[in-house]
Amino acid sequence: MAVKLTERMKKAGTPERFAGGxxxxxxxxxxxxxxxxxxxxxxxxxxxxxxxxxxxxxxRQMSLNDLVAVLLRKGLAAGA
Known part of the structure; x- marks a missing residue:
């Protein structure tokens, strides 16, 4: 029974309340x-x-990807 429940949970996906739809x-x-x-x-x-x-x-209310891009650009510009 636990195996069936686990399989159903794997197939269910992310609930919309967490994914924001x-x-x-x-x-x-x-x-x-x-x-x-x-x-x-x-x-x-x-x-x-x-x-x-x-x-x-x-x-800064930025995404991690955006901030890392900004920091890398500044670092590269300073090193040039």
């Missing part, structure tokens, strides 16, 4: 990102640094 599936999100010229870029950072970046993003 606007959740896209992964393929659709990937297609939209590619159309914008966005490329996934994974890096490993110190947990403390990530916490600082998240806090800064919240205080």
């Amino acid at each position: 606007a959740a896209l599936d992964r393929k659709e999100q990937r297609r939209l990102d590619q159309a914008k010229g966005l490329v996934p870029f994974a890096v490993k950072l110190d947990a403390e640094l990530v916490g600082e970046i998240r806090g800064l993003a919240e205080s």
Whole structure:
């Protein structure tokens, strides 16, 4: 019985109350990102640094992706 319940939960998806009714599936999100010229870029950072970046993003009311892009552009401009 537990196996059946687990399988149903896996197939159910995200409830709208959490997704806000606007959740896209992964393929659709990937297609939209590619159309914008966005490329996934994974890096490993110190947990403390990530916490600082998240806090800064919240205080500026920006997404984490947008803030990291701003910080990278500023860093690259300063180094040039």
